[in-house]
Amino acid sequence: MGSGELSSAALPRGFFDRPSHEVAPELLGRVLVHGPVAVRLTEVEAYGGPGEDPAAHTYRGKTPRNAVMFGPPGHLYVYFTYGMHFCANLVCLPEGFGSAVLLRAGEVVAGIDEARARRTSTGNGRTSTGNGPAAGTGPTSASTGTGPTSTGTGPAAGGRAIPDRDLARGPARLAVALGLLREHNGLDAIVEASYAADRRLTGVPHGAAAMLEGRPAEPDSIRSGPRTGISTAKDTPWRFWIDGDPTVSPYRAHVPRRRNAAATSVGGASRS
DNA sequence: ATGCAGATAATCT
DNA sequence: GATTATCTGCATG
Numbered sequence: 001m002g003s004g005e006l007s008s009a010a011l012p013r014g015f016f017d018r019p020s021h022e023v024a025p026e027l028l029g030r031v032l033v034h035g036p037v038a039v040r041l042t043e044v045e046a047y048g049g050p051g052e053d054p055a056a057h058t059y060r061g062k063t064p065r066n067a068v069m070f071g072p073p074g075h076l077y078v079y080f081t082y083g084m085h086f087c088a089n090l091v092c093l094p095e096g097f098g099s100a101v102l103l104r105a106g107e108v109v110a111g112i113d114e115a116r117a118r119r120t121s122t123g124n125g126r127t128s129t130g131n132g133p134a135a136g137t138g139p140t141s142a143s144t145g146t147g148p149t150s151t152g153t154g155p156a157a158g159g160r161a162i163p164d165r166d167l168a169r170g171p172a173r174l175a176v177a178l179g180l181l182r183e184h185n186g187l188d189a190i191v192e193a194s195y196a197a198d199r200r201l202t203g204v205p206h207g208a209a210a211m212l213e214g215r216p217a218e219p220d221s222i223r224s225g226p227r228t229g230i231s232t233a234k235d236t237p238w239r240f241w242i243d244g245d246p247t248v249s250p251y252r253a254h255v256p257r258r259r260n261a262a263a264t265s266v267g268g269a270s271r272s
Numbered sequence: 273a274t275g276c277a278g279a280t281a282a283t284c285t
Numbered sequence: 286g287a288t289t290a291t292c293t294g295c296a297t298g
Contacts (some may be wrong), residue, residue: 045290055290065283082291083280089290102290172291229290255276257288 011211013190016073020046020092020099025224025240027090027101029217032189034178035206037111039168040214042245043104045227046238047089049097054232058098069098074190076209078180085172088180090189090211104228104239106168107247108177115167115177165246184209217242229254 011030016023024046031040047056057066057079068077069091077089077100089100108115168174175181189209204210227239231254241248 047290057290060284063283079290080282081289083282083289085291087290104290170292227290231289252291254290257277 008213008215010191011074011213013072013074015211016090016092016190017094018092020048020101021238023090023092024101024238025222026216028222028240028242029215031109031212031214032103032106032178033110033204033210033212034180034184035111035114035204035208037115037178038109038212039103039106039174039178040109041103041106043106043239043241043248045102045104045240046092047100047102048238049093049099053099053236055227055230055236056099062098066098068186069100071095071186074188074211076180076184076187076189078175078182078185078187080182086175086180086182087171088175088178088184102171103174104171105241105247105249106174107245108164108167112164112167114179116162118176118179119162119167119173169247170249225251228252231256 008031015026024044027041027044029040029042031038047053047058049056050058050061053059058069062070065079066077068075069089071091072095073091073093075091077091078086079089080086087102089102091100093099166173168177184207187207187209189211191204191208191210221243222240223243224237224240226234226237228249228251234254
């Protein structure tokens with residue numbers, strides 16, 4: 001069916017009206033659409049509610065930042081972290097319960113040119129550190145998704161092109177590829193079934209999001225393990241991924257960032 | 273292939 | 286003031 005991925009039905013809100021650790025594994029293989037870009041989820045992490053999950057943003061209760069997590073299910077919780085990155089979650093359980101699933105990685109299945117442009121340029125608040133805008137002229141479409149080709153096409157002299165598998169490999173990269181920013185915090189990812197039937201979601205308007213059924217991952221292919229980048233609750237195996245999928249991000253243990261000795265010194269006469 | 277350090281700002285104590 | 290649900294480039298083996 002060619003690009004059949006985008007013609008799958010929309011997920012109902014009830015799908016997210018469950019504990020996040022139950023929703024998370026079933027989210028693998030599903031497709032999140034935002035404007036022209038669609039991503040097939042291959043890696044996610046569940047985060048629980050107040051008092052039950054020390055690693056969750058909601059552990060200490062409701063605050064202005066995590067308010068969306070306490071709202072109705074199926075909405076996007078987008079937060080800013082490390083002074084430069086956005087990460088996207090899908091809210092679970094009914095209003096009043098603060099839990100969600102962090103979207104850690106996926107495969108871009110539509111709008112690959114747009115996704116690459118966002119990841120390449122300084123587009124979404126990304127600071128182009130070392131490499132400049134690369135002046136990349138539009139590479140070949142390769143919209144079929146299949147075909148591991150596209151390697152040979154000129155990556156623009158001077159700057160190497162981002163491999164397809166890395167476009168949404170990691171939570172911050174996934175957010176950039178989908179064009180999710182602060183303003184999309186709270187955006188509803190559940191669309192009306194009638195809308196899905198009429199438009200077939202082949203062209204979700206810019207600014208709108210939609211969760212599609214996609215093709216759920218085979219249960220036998222799902223793996224689980226400890227969550228990434230957290231300093232607490234390291235024994236809770238609430239990270240789920242599709243075994244063998246090249247877009248799954250490598251596991252990285254949390255490393256306490258080495259503080260600047262001068263900054264922490266109490267009376268430190270440390271001169272720089 | 274693996275490891276480290278820097279960037280950079282909102283949020284919470 | 287410390288921490289952070291991270292990414293990237295550069296260094297080393």
